[in-house]
Amino acid sequence: xxxxxxxxFAGVIFAVGLLVSGMADPSKITAFxxxxxxxxxxxxxxMAAAIAVHFPVVRLIRxxxxxxxxxxxxxxxxxxxxxxxxxxxxxxxALFGVGWGLSGYCPGPAVISVVAGxxxxxxxxxxxxxxxxxxxLVGKNGVRG
Amino acid sequence: MTTTSILxxxxxxxxxxxxxxxxxxxxxxxxxxxGTIARAFSADGGRGFRxxxxxxxxxxxxxxxxxxxxxxxxxxxxxPMLAIAGLLVGVGTALGNGCTSGHGVxxxxxxxxxxxxxxxxxxxxxxxxxAIAGVHA
Numbered sequence: 001x002x003x004x005x006x007x008x009f010a011g012v013i014f015a016v017g018l019l020v021s022g023m024a025d026p027s028k029i030t031a032f033x034x035x036x037x038x039x040x041x042x043x044x045x046x047m048a049a050a051i052a053v054h055f056p057v058v059r060l061i062r063x064x065x066x067x068x069x070x071x072x073x074x075x076x077x078x079x080x081x082x083x084x085x086x087x088x089x090x091x092x093x094a095l096f097g098v099g100w101g102l103s104g105y106c107p108g109p110a111v112i113s114v115v116a117g118x119x120x121x122x123x124x125x126x127x128x129x130x131x132x133x134x135x136x137l138v139g140k141n142g143v144r145g
Numbered sequence: 146m147t148t149t150s151i152l153x154x155x156x157x158x159x160x161x162x163x164x165x166x167x168x169x170x171x172x173x174x175x176x177x178x179x180g181t182i183a184r185a186f187s188a189d190g191g192r193g194f195r196x197x198x199x200x201x202x203x204x205x206x207x208x209x210x211x212x213x214x215x216x217x218x219x220x221x222x223x224x225p226m227l228a229i230a231g232l233l234v235g236v237g238t239a240l241g242n243g244c245t246s247g248h249g250v251x252x253x254x255x256x257x258x259x260x261x262x263x264x265x266x267x268x269x270x271x272x273x274x275x276a277i278a279g280v281h282a
Contacts, residue, residue: 001193003171003172003193003194004193004196004197005197006167006171006172007168007171007172007174007193007194007195007197007198007201008197008198008200008201009167009201010164010165010167010168010171010172010176010198010201011164011197011198011199011200011201011202011203011204011205012201012202012204012205013160013161013163013164013167013201014160014161014164014165014176014178014198014201014202014246015201015202015203015204015205015206015209016157016160016205017156017157017158017159017160017161017162017163017164018157018161019157019205019206019209019213019216019217020153020156020157020160020216021153021154021156021157021158021160021161022150022153022154022157023157024206024216024217024218025216025217025218026218026219026220026221027218027219027221027280027281028218030221030275030279030280030281031280033268033271033272033274033275033280034272034275034276034280035272035276036276037280039146040146040150041146042146042147042150042151042153042154043154044154045151045154045155045158046154046155046157046158046161047158047245047249047250047253048155048158049154049155049156049157049158049159049161049162050158050159050161050162050165050249050250050254051162051250051253051254052158052159052162053158053159053162053163053166054162054165054166054169054250054251054254055254057162057166057169057170057254058169058254058255061169061170070173071169071170071171071172071173072170072171072172073171073172073173074171074172074173074174074194075173076173077169077173078173078174078175078191079175079255080175080242080243080247080252080257082242082257082259082260084259085258085259085262088240088241088242089240089241089242089259089262089263090241090262090266091237091240091241092236092237092238092239092240092241092242092263093237093241093248093262093263093264093266093267093270094237094266094267094270095233095234095236095237095240095241096233096234096237096238096241096244096267096270097237097266097267097268097269097270097271097273097274098230098233098237098270098271098274099229099230099231099232099233099234099235099237100230100234100245100267100271100274101270101271101272101273101274101275101278102222102226102229102230102233102274102278103220103221103222103226103227103230103231103234104218104220104221105227105230105231105234106178106234106244106245106246107178107179107182107234107238107244107245107246108178108202108244108245108246110231110234111178111182111199111202111203111206112202112203112205112206112209113206113210113217114203114206114207115206115207115210115211116206116209116210116214116217117217117219117220118220119224120220120222120223120224120227121220121227123224123225123227123228123231124220124227124228124230124231124234125231126228126231127227127228127229127230127231127232127235128182128231128232128234128235129182129235130232130235131231131232131233131234131235131236131237131239132179132182132183132235132236132238132239133183133235133239134235134236134239135183135235135236135237135238135239135240136183136239138236138239138240139239139240139242
């Protein structure tokens with residue numbers, strides 16, 4: 001199936017982007033978060049560059065969607081069904097912030113480090129999967145986005 | 146922060162932007178890593194995107210561990226501490242409906258107020274966490 005091949009390709013490009021940018025180095029993440037110490041701001045450019053590329057694409061897609069166009073391999077665009085700013089969002093983002101600051105891993109860098117990081121990263125990923133499942137139960141509405 | 150690290154950040158970030166753009170243009174999907182993992186096998190019609198996307202992502206990480214292991218930094222905390230952090234990341238991204246990619250890249254690119262608030266909160270809390278816990282064990 002063409003759509004699977006393209007999705008696989010997107011995953012590969014995503015991983016290469018994380019590896020090239022230094023996102024798979026937890027000490028680089030904490031150096032970026034260490035605003036009171038020896039701050040390394042270079043990771044700010046990761047998000048900036050990703051948005052610079054993606055933002056015009058979103059604009060274009062919105063316009064094409066309004067004109068009745070669909071994705072190349074799907075019947076529609078699956079936009080997040082966000083429900084505004086609520087306690088769940090704020091508590092969730094705060095808990096994620098503590099975990100990210102403690103470990104230097106957000107979900108993408110953690111899963112691509114599954115072999116390179118050994119047992120400590122396996123423990124992180126296992127606990128994250130448990131947390132995702134538990135969080136979905138608590139959230140009831142499921143994970144969107 | 147060196148010229149090299151900024152260039153690497155720009156190139157890597159650009160690639161991430163291309164990857165999430167491909168997911169949207171081709172599959173109509175938001176490439177949020179936490180959401181993709183959480184619903185990898187959900188019978189909602191999204192499996193056909195999520196499973197191969199994650200296979201490409203994780204497979205590349207496995208290959209890189211063999212071919213270019215130096216691109217990975219060593220874990221900075223003990224295994225028990227990382228398990229606690231992983232649990233927090235999992236619960237947090239499930240409740241907050243997204244992580245650095247879903248809110249940080251995809252959400253901000255849509256000018257989603259919800260995502261902008263999420264990014265400010267998780268980045269601010271992560272900075273406070275590092276101020277308290279330090280940059281490594």
